[in-house]
Amino acid sequence: MEKSRIDLPIGITLDRFIKSNQSQYPNAAGELSQLLRDIALASKVVNREINKAGLVDIMGNVGLMNSGGDHQQKLDLLANTRFTRALSKGGEACGIASEETEQFIDLENNGKYIVTIDPLDGSSNIDVNVSIGTIFSIYKKQTPPSEPLQESDFLQKGRTQIAAGYILYGPSTMLVFSTGNGVNGFTYETTLGEYVLSHPSLLFKNASTYYSMNEGLSFDILDKGVTTYITNCKEKRMSGRYIGSLVADFHRNLLKGGIFIYPRTNQYPNGKLRLLFEANALAFIAEQAGGLATANEKAILDIQPIRIHQTVPFYTGPKEMVTTLLAHINH
Numbered sequence: 001m002e003k004s005r006i007d008l009p010i011g012i013t014l015d016r017f018i019k020s021n022q023s024q025y026p027n028a029a030g031e032l033s034q035l036l037r038d039i040a041l042a043s044k045v046v047n048r049e050i051n052k053a054g055l056v057d058i059m060g061n062v063g064l065m066n067s068g069g070d071h072q073q074k075l076d077l078l079a080n081t082r083f084t085r086a087l088s089k090g091g092e093a094c095g096i097a098s099e100e101t102e103q104f105i106d107l108e109n110n111g112k113y114i115v116t117i118d119p120l121d122g123s124s125n126i127d128v129n130v131s132i133g134t135i136f137s138i139y140k141k142q143t144p145p146s147e148p149l150q151e152s153d154f155l156q157k158g159r160t161q162i163a164a165g166y167i168l169y170g171p172s173t174m175l176v177f178s179t180g181n182g183v184n185g186f187t188y189e190t191t192l193g194e195y196v197l198s199h200p201s202l203l204f205k206n207a208s209t210y211y212s213m214n215e216g217l218s219f220d221i222l223d224k225g226v227t228t229y230i231t232n233c234k235e236k237r238m239s240g241r242y243i244g245s246l247v248a249d250f251h252r253n254l255l256k257g258g259i260f261i262y263p264r265t266n267q268y269p270n271g272k273l274r275l276l277f278e279a280n281a282l283a284f285i286a287e288q289a290g291g292l293a294t295a296n297e298k299a300i301l302d303i304q305p306i307r308i309h310q311t312v313p314f315y316t317g318p319k320e321m322v323t324t325l326l327a328h329i330n331h
């Protein structure tokens with residue numbers, strides 16, 4: 001059933017937004033709201049660490065320790081620790097699978113939800129002060145509450161996501177998420193220490209203006225249709241924009257109208273991006289924003305995962321652009 005959209009004014013805080021929307025989830029008893037708050041809180045801490053990253057790097061180089069006496073951690077590991085800690089303290093999630101760890105973590109509580117997360121994506125941009133992001137998905141635990149968490153709880157189709165989102169650590173920090181009722185973007189107001197609604201009801205701009213692909217991969221692309229599509233983009237004098245941080249590239253395309261392409265290549269014959277940690281969350285957002293996200297044969301959200309770190313080819317953007325690309329690939 002289509003949930004009714006609640007129109008809330010630009011500038012309201014994330015907390016108020018979540019409270020106002022809670023009535024839409026009568027069976028969630030506030031746990032989902034709390035889970036989103038936990039993620040938002042952890043992201044503020046990560047944001048703070050990222051903002052002083054340059055300095056941390058210098059301190060790291062001279063072997064300084066942080067206030068707790070620990071050696072400075074790499075930012076991606078630190079982000080993993082922050083999000084894991086926030087989620088385990090909260091108690092709403094009973095398990096986490098993270099891109100940073102090989103196995104899922106059983107939090108051994110009675111939480112209803114599980115979270116899959118890429119705590120800090122865009123590894124090649126982390127230490128050069130270029131935008132990076134966090135990507136997360138929330139699912140319901142499938143095995144009965146009395147039974148221990150299983151790997152199968154994490155191997156759910158993306159279609160079953162209860163909520164998904166990303167945090168973009170850019171010139172401003174933004175939290176963009178959906179609980180299956182449209183997509184809303186919040187900007188972090190540093191002086192208030194709060195996320196405030198800045199981009200309500202985001203929809204993919206349908207202009208075919210930009211394409212985003214790592215063109216250094218050109219000689220290694222396995223699907224000829226992708227190469228032809230990119231050639232067509234150039235013939236149409238479209239602009240190429242590629243940051244190499246998935247969240248930043250996706251967010252840019254969402255706002256400006258463009259397609260993101262990470263194809264199958266010689267080095268990554270099944271694509272590079274992870275289904276559970278990267279593709280599913282962004283596919284959920286893309287569909288909620290009126291766009292599409294697919295691999296070669298299927299919508300990303302309809303792929304049955306077979307392992308936690310599985311990768312997929314990933315094409316996402318406005319419907320028309322993705323449909324045209326797929327027609328080239330499967331022709």
Ligand code: AHM
Pocket residue numbers: 099120121122123124214244245246247272
């Ligand atoms: P990571 O998980 O190691 O950060 O890799 C994922 C990143 C994405 O943010 C980005 O879209 C992609 O890798 C860029 O890959 P490439 O450098 O091959 O273009």
Ligand code: MG
Pocket residue numbers: 099118120121122278
């Ligand atoms: Mg990643």
